[in-house]
Amino acid sequence: MLLALGALCLLTDLGHPERFFYVLVHPTASVLTFGSYVLAGTVLCAAFLCSIALFNLTRIPALAIRTIEALAIVLGFCTMAYTGVFLADIGFVALWGNPLLPVLFTFSSLSCGTMCVLACALFEAPERKGRLVDALVRIDALAIVLELVSLAAYLAYGALLVNGSQTIGVLVSGDLRDLFWMGFVCLGMVLPLAIDAAYTRMGTAALPALAIPLILIGGYLLRYCMVNAPYG
Secondary structure (H helix, E strand, O other): OHHHHHHHHHHHHHOOOOHHHHHHHHOOOOOOHHHHHHHHHHHHHHHHHHHHHHOOOOOOOOOHHHHHHHHHHHHHHHHHHHHHHHHHOOOOOOOOOOOOOHHHHHHHHHHHHHHHHHHHHHOHHHHHHHHHHHHHHHHHHHHHHHHHHHOOOOOOHHHHOOHHHHHHHHHHHOOOOOHHHHHHHHHHHHHHHHHHHHHHOOOOEEEEEEEHHHHHHHHHHHHHHHHHHOOO
């Protein structure tokens, strides 16, 4: 549902939604075509799988379901990377022209998506909730660690470029530095990772519930800082 809502927001932002369908019908070798196809494919796979769960469509062969699930995973990762690929393809903004930006955005999206699933898992029956929360917390912890590593690699690569210190400086020490360091890094990654670690010791479901809004806010601030820092 969140994916469909996001796609609807993108269509609305176009001003002329028919342009989206034009890209699908007349594809070109461009990042925009890539994003349009992977987004449309992900939405279709999600709609198919949701229909099976909602309407209990037991007559569909298990192999077909597993195939669509595998395809949904591949398309989902492509969709998560698309925003970073789109920005990295814009060569005239030095802060975005970094091949590690799609990697950073992918792991950020993975963490945010895991938290959305975790929010739903908290309402599961007690006999299932514990196992689901345990698994999702582990996935989120891994996603945050990979996000931190990719952030360090992104900053290091950017600093090595020509005039790299000025390029990275607009992000880490410019007008948005407090949002970046305190909002994204501390509240959006470090604190949730500490909460995940505390949950593995205490097992209190309220802990990962506390991490959900922090990670979602951090994911938003990452994108806000990345998009607005060059113009700050």
